[in-house]
Amino acid sequence: MVAVSTVTPLEQDVxxxxxxxxxxxxxxxxxxRDLIENIFLKYLKSDELKPLEDAASINLDHNHKAAVTTxxxxxxxxxxxxxxxxxxxxxxxxxxxVVSGAVPKYLTVGFIIEEGFLMKDLEEIVRSISETxxxxxxxxxxxxxxxxxxNKGDGIYINxxxxxxxxxxxxxxNVSAGDxxxxxxxxxxxxxxxxxAREEFNIxxxxxxxxxxxxxxxxxxxxxxxxxxxxDPTRGGVATVLVELSEATGLxxxxxxxxxxxxxxxxxxxxxxxxxxxxxANEGKAIIITSAESSDxxxxxxxxxxxxxxxxxxGNITADFKGLRLKTIIGGERVxxxxxxxxxxxxx
Amino acid sequence: xxxxxxxxxxxxxxxxxxKQVRIMNVCGxxxxxxxxxxxxxxxxxxxxxxxxxGCPVCVCPESDIINAIELSKRDDVILVTYGDxxxxxxxxxxxRADGKNYKMISSPFEAIEIAKDNPDKRIxxxxxxxxxxxxxxxxxxxxxxxxxxxILSSHRLTPTIMEILVKDTELGIDGFIAPGHxxxxxGANAWxxxxxxxxxxxxxxxxxxxxxxxGIAEILKQLKExxxxxxxxxxxxxxxEGNVQAQKIMDKFFEVADVNWRGIxxxxxxxxELRVEYSKKDTKKVFGLAEVKESxxxxxxxxNIILGKAYPNACKLFKKVCTPRTPKGPCMVSMEGSCNIWxxxx
Numbered sequence: 001m002v003a004v005s006t007v008t009p010l011e012q013d014v015x016x017x018x019x020x021x022x023x024x025x026x027x028x029x030x031x032x033r034d035l036i037e038n039i040f041l042k043y044l045k046s047d048e049l050k051p052l053e054d055a056a057s058i059n060l061d062h063n064h065k066a067a068v069t070t071x072x073x074x075x076x077x078x079x080x081x082x083x084x085x086x087x088x089x090x091x092x093x094x095x096x097x098v099v100s101g102a103v104p105k106y107l108t109v110g111f112i113i114e115e116g117f118l119m120k121d122l123e124e125i126v127r128s129i130s131e132t133x134x135x136x137x138x139x140x141x142x143x144x145x146x147x148x149x150x151n152k153g154d155g156i157y158i159n160x161x162x163x164x165x166x167x168x169x170x171x172x173x174n175v176s177a178g179d180x181x182x183x184x185x186x187x188x189x190x191x192x193x194x195x196x197a198r199e200e201f202n203i204x205x206x207x208x209x210x211x212x213x214x215x216x217x218x219x220x221x222x223x224x225x226x227x228x229x230x231x232d233p234t235r236g237g238v239a240t241v242l243v244e245l246s247e248a249t250g251l252x253x254x255x256x257x258x259x260x261x262x263x264x265x266x267x268x269x270x271x272x273x274x275x276x277x278x279x280x281a282n283e284g285k286a287i288i289i290t291s292a293e294s295s296d297x298x299x300x301x302x303x304x305x306x307x308x309x310x311x312x313x314x315g316n317i318t319a320d321f322k323g324l325r326l327k328t329i330i331g332g333e334r335v336x337x338x339x340x341x342x343x344x345x346x347x348x
Numbered sequence: 349x350x351x352x353x354x355x356x357x358x359x360x361x362x363x364x365x366x367k368q369v370r371i372m373n374v375c376g377x378x379x380x381x382x383x384x385x386x387x388x389x390x391x392x393x394x395x396x397x398x399x400x401x402g403c404p405v406c407v408c409p410e411s412d413i414i415n416a417i418e419l420s421k422r423d424d425v426i427l428v429t430y431g432d433x434x435x436x437x438x439x440x441x442x443x444r445a446d447g448k449n450y451k452m453i454s455s456p457f458e459a460i461e462i463a464k465d466n467p468d469k470r471i472x473x474x475x476x477x478x479x480x481x482x483x484x485x486x487x488x489x490x491x492x493x494x495x496x497x498x499i500l501s502s503h504r505l506t507p508t509i510m511e512i513l514v515k516d517t518e519l520g521i522d523g524f525i526a527p528g529h530x531x532x533x534x535g536a537n538a539w540x541x542x543x544x545x546x547x548x549x550x551x552x553x554x555x556x557x558x559x560x561x562x563g564i565a566e567i568l569k570q571l572k573e574x575x576x577x578x579x580x581x582x583x584x585x586x587x588x589e590g591n592v593q594a595q596k597i598m599d600k601f602f603e604v605a606d607v608n609w610r611g612i613x614x615x616x617x618x619x620x621e622l623r624v625e626y627s628k629k630d631t632k633k634v635f636g637l638a639e640v641k642e643s644x645x646x647x648x649x650x651x652n653i654i655l656g657k658a659y660p661n662a663c664k665l666f667k668k669v670c671t672p673r674t675p676k677g678p679c680m681v682s683m684e685g686s687c688n689i690w691x692x693x694x
Contacts (some may be wrong), residue, residue: 276384328557329387330558
């Protein structure tokens with residue numbers, strides 16, 4: 001093999017000089033993390049923020065902790081098979097609370113609306129917010145509305161903040177070698193549904209987003225002592241969450257391609273588009289890390305819930321290596337890293 | 349799963365103990381499957397699977413890209429081409445970043461629609477790729493294209509480049525996995541030259557990991573028995589004679605030419621240009637385009653990667669400054685480029 005290649009330090013500096021916000025800074029992947037580390041954490045330093053979990057844990061008094069989370073929704077298109085930006089803005093925030101071991105209680109909702117936005121679309125979105133919140137058992141307790149001039153927004157953006165009561169503190173420190181990795185259902189449905197809804201690809205398929213509030217399914221798991229940690233794999237998908245888990249714990253994660261639940265049509269479409277379902281967004285799934293002893297019980301409880309019927313044990317935590325590895329269908333192994341490129345911007 | 353395991357066991361039993369075996373794939377989709385299935389991690393140490401020239405946008409000469417960018421800047425032109433081509437870097441930038449009037453298409457038929465919708469513009473279809481994309485381009489010419497559409501042909505021939513590689517003793521290729529899609533057009537018989545003249549087993553394979561493993565096993569079996577032949581483990585799709593109709597129309601409109609390959613240079617008889625009878629459809633002639641001298645991308649070794657002389661991770665730019673988001677060389681752009689595949693498959 002012949003390989004001749006040189007790059008001077010100056011060339012490297014010029015090539016790396018990225019001093020503007022790019023769309024990928026919102027991907028939830030490597031660029032987002034760079035932004036958080038280089039800008040946000042440089043100035044924002046509270047102890048509550050530091051763990052960078054989906055929700056912060058704050059002390060109310062000696063006996064009570066609350067989980068607080070906030071999320072902004074900029075999805076395009078606003079209406080997609082299986083949901084709309086309103087439903088998503090409730091589910092996403094409820095899920096961030098419940099995977100933090102909290103019972104979601106209250107939500108705030110803020111709207112940034114573009115001049116000219118159709119009132120009937122706004123009403124449809126707000127009706128979804130109301131219905132989703134009601135079925136998830138959370139109350140919308142305050143809100144805000146701002147309108148920006150035409151062409152200065154993209155229809156509507158929504159922010160929701162959620163507050164819940166922590167009943168099962170989740171801590172990555174509890175994760176250890178031998179633990180099992182469980183996914184609550186098929187992966188990549190949301191990313192695929194939104195990609196198709198954008199009509200950039202000429203694909204006609206009936207894939208719906210999995211957008212759903214997970215508190216009804218996940219709260220009963222709080223009683224199982226072996227349940228150690230949960231996360232909803234939204235932007236960046238299952239792979240990104242598990243790479244982060246590996247980095248935070250110093251442990252390795254080995255997942256199995258064969259055991260990964262992927263809908264047949266999703267797999268087909270993603271093969272065609274060149275995306276990997278492991279990196280695609282989900283809006284109604286959770287990854288659960290549980291002790292080996294509790295894994296059967298967790299799976300059984302999940303499968304007893306309509307949202308968990310496709311739940312599967314997909315991998316193990318190991319001390320044999322660091323990082324995330326995939327055991328492929330043919331038995332090969334490859335390393336999965338964080339995505340640098342944003343597969344689908346504005347997915348949530 | 350078990351069947352793959354069986355084939356892998358079979359492969360291990362067929363590999364000679366005492367020598368290195370080097371099998372080359374010449375199709376980006378094959379390399380994709382190989383990398384994403386972790387196939388190399390399952391092969392015996394002395395069996396190398398080398399990615400070869402399987403990426404059409406990677407080998408497209410810089411001159412054609414620069415000409416395309418310049419054409420797109422003309423007010424009377426709309427340049428249309430495949431998505432990956434828009435992002436391939438050149439010394440003058442990429443079509444997407446530095447071009448002006450351009451549209452992405454996924455099929456040549458869309459070029460016709462765009463030409464019909466824009467009768468006051470001159471549509472330039474930057475048509476690139478191996479036999480798989482040449483055939484549909486020939487098909488639209490056969491059907492009749494609008495007056496205002498011309499073709500910037502940057503088509504390349506797979507068998508010719510493979511013959512260059514097989515003669516390279518430094519590479520020492522022991523077997524070829526022949527490309528499934530290209531074979532569907534040219535036919536499995538197109539590869540007979542390799543076993544007959546060079547005694548190199550050449551096996552047509554499909555795109556599932558298991559089918560590729562079968563192909564590799566077949567090559568190893570032929571090597572072991574000393575009976576090189578053209579094999580076909582993708583016979584459901586690929587016929588011995590190929591798609592004769594497609595071959596006929598390709599031959600009707602295109603003629604073999606000496607052309608440049610990016611990072612490699614001029615290779616006699618390795619490309620296709622429109623025949624002189626169809627000069628009116630030939631963008632190069634219609635616009636009087638001149639060949640632009642290729643500039644070197646500092647540090648980039650795409651040329652060697654395409655020729656199977658280096659793996660992507662041998663490049664100092666790889667994963668450091670050259671990423672799918674910021675591609676420096678053509679092999680990092682396309683889903684069929686070895687660097688892009690290796691970047692994503694880890």
